Amino acid sequence: MTEKIIATRANKLVAVKGMNDILPPESARWEWLEEQVRKLMARYAYGNIRTPIVEPTPLFVRSLGEVTDIVEKEMYSFEDRLNGEPLTLRPENTAGVVRAVVEHSMLYEGGKRLYYMGPMFRHERPQRGRYRQFHQIGAEALGFSGAEVDAELILMADALWKLLGLNDVRLELNSLGQPEERKLHRAALIAYFEQHVDQLDEDSRRRLHLNPLRILDTKNPAMQGLVEAAPKLIDFQGEASLKHFNRVRAILDANGVAYSLNPRLVRGMDYYNLTVFEFITTRLGSQGTICGGGRFDYLIEQIGGKPAPAVGWALGVERVLELLKEQNSDVPTRPLDAYAVVPELDALPVAMKCLQALRAEGLCVQMHAGTGEGMGSMKTQFKRADASGARHALIFGADELSQNLVTVKSLRDGVGTQTLYSLTQVADWAANLQSQA
Ligand code: ATP
Numbered sequence: 001m002t003e004k005i006i007a008t009r010a011n012k013l014v015a016v017k018g019m020n021d022i023l024p025p026e027s028a029r030w031e032w033l034e035e036q037v038r039k040l041m042a043r044y045a046y047g048n049i050r051t052p053i054v055e056p057t058p059l060f061v062r063s064l065g066e067v068t069d070i071v072e073k074e075m076y077s078f079e080d081r082l083n084g085e086p087l088t089l090r091p092e093n094t095a096g097v098v099r100a101v102v103e104h105s106m107l108y109e110g111g112k113r114l115y116y117m118g119p120m121f122r123h124e125r126p127q128r129g130r131y132r133q134f135h136q137i138g139a140e141a142l143g144f145s146g147a148e149v150d151a152e153l154i155l156m157a158d159a160l161w162k163l164l165g166l167n168d169v170r171l172e173l174n175s176l177g178q179p180e181e182r183k184l185h186r187a188a189l190i191a192y193f194e195q196h197v198d199q200l201d202e203d204s205r206r207r208l209h210l211n212p213l214r215i216l217d218t219k220n221p222a223m224q225g226l227v228e229a230a231p232k233l234i235d236f237q238g239e240a241s242l243k244h245f246n247r248v249r250a251i252l253d254a255n256g257v258a259y260s261l262n263p264r265l266v267r268g269m270d271y272y273n274l275t276v277f278e279f280i281t282t283r284l285g286s287q288g289t290i291c292g293g294g295r296f297d298y299l300i301e302q303i304g305g306k307p308a309p310a311v312g313w314a315l316g317v318e319r320v321l322e323l324l325k326e327q328n329s330d331v332p333t334r335p336l337d338a339y340a341v342v343p344e345l346d347a348l349p350v351a352m353k354c355l356q357a358l359r360a361e362g363l364c365v366q367m368h369a370g371t372g373e374g375m376g377s378m379k380t381q382f383k384r385a386d387a388s389g390a391r392h393a394l395i396f397g398a399d400e401l402s403q404n405l406v407t408v409k410s411l412r413d414g415v416g417t418q419t420l421y422s423l424t425q426v427a428d429w430a431a432n433l434q435s436q437a
Pocket residue numbers: 092122124129130131132133134135136267268287288289290291292293314315316317318319
């Protein structure tokens with residue numbers, strides 16, 4: 001059986017199901033998004049962290065919780081072929097960041113604000129907005145206990161939507177309280193669901209005594225009514241938890257960030273406490289959560305570090321880009337400055353030296369590529385120049401080169417305007433073009 005699958009794959013050599021190639025021009029949208037994120041993170045003083053894509057399996061089992069969708073059915077796990085060590089392709093990156101922070105004693109001198117971008121892997125049913133390799137951008141503030149950092153992270157995500165020009169994103173907020181408060185809630189939840197056990201699906205029945213909070217996270221529409229009426233965590237929280245939550249809310253209110261309270265919002269991993277939140281859009285069907293996060297004050301200790309509080313979020317890159325597309329927003333692209341038309345092979349050494357100088361000035365220049373036998377007709381070269389979208393054609397004709405000149409022909413504004421430049425002067429033209437950009 002396995003051999004047969006391998007044989008078919010070998011014949012076809014196509015990408016793994018649910019894992020996508022990101023090609024130009026689409027990849028330019030990704031680069032643009034990443035650029036906006038880098039800008040944003042710098043403005044909020046978050047530094048970049050890059051951790052491995054493969055981590056020891058127990059890291060995820062311990063941090064996400066054994067009875068979660070991810071650990072129960074979504075992880076790509078395998079054994080190291082030499083020593084049999086259980087390894088997993090990261091399904092999320094909070095666990096990896098916390099592992100790195102602990103391993104390198106990064107909180108030794110105080111809190112750290114970090115962000116990451118990269119691929120994550122979950123064995124899910126592929127559909128729009130849900131892939132097996134997908135990409136997340138995440139921000140984590142570690143070593144800070146104050147509500148102002150929860151608020152800062154939410155404000156930062158909100159600022160990102162503005163920077164990207166995203167609308168139709170709403171914020172949902174909840175507080176999960178502290179472990180001892182959850183214990184009380186858990187007992188009430190079990191009692192409630194036990195009374196309605198006939199309405200629970202198979203997954204939920206199994207989870208009833210293992211991890212009843214997970215039942216609130218169900219995606220089964222038949223159970224929505226039941227879950228809606230379940231005991232609410234917020235009613236089990238004491239003064240300190242409520243105060244923390246109210247502080248977050250006061251900062252959001254003062255900043256005009258609208259939100260709705262969703263007592264059912266529990267998130268898909270077990271490591272959260274106090275504030276949890278999701279940014280949701282109605283425009284992407286059931287894959288409407290574009291970003292989720294919250295506080296995880298006990299995770300660092302759980303992974304073996306000195307106890308320290310933390311809070312963070314992660315957004316789904318595919319979903320954010322999909323939403324942008326849904327809104328018909330174009331991302332700004334920079335057109336080519338010039339396309340080099342080189343009629344004769346002999347002109348290449350001088351022409352390419354000139355192009356190097358232009359690129360050193362910062363110009364984006366595409367060179368016409370020949371066949372080895374020749375460069376192709378002028379007609380073909382100009383067709384390509386037009387199709388490239390370049391603003392100018394640079395013509396390195398034999399006549400021009402014999403006088404150390406190059407013709408700059410405008411292909412867009414004032415089409416056809418031609419100017420001769422000396423090969424040494426053309427860098428000034430480039431610098432001038434740059435200063436206008
Ligand atoms: P969902 O409820 O849609 O399954 P989740 O709660 O599992 O999402 P998180 O683990 O919180 O998602 O991950 C944060 C974000 O990553 C999500 O809000 C979503 O935008 C994105 N995401 C999660 N899983 C996928 C996936 N399989 N494909 C694409 N994006 C995903």
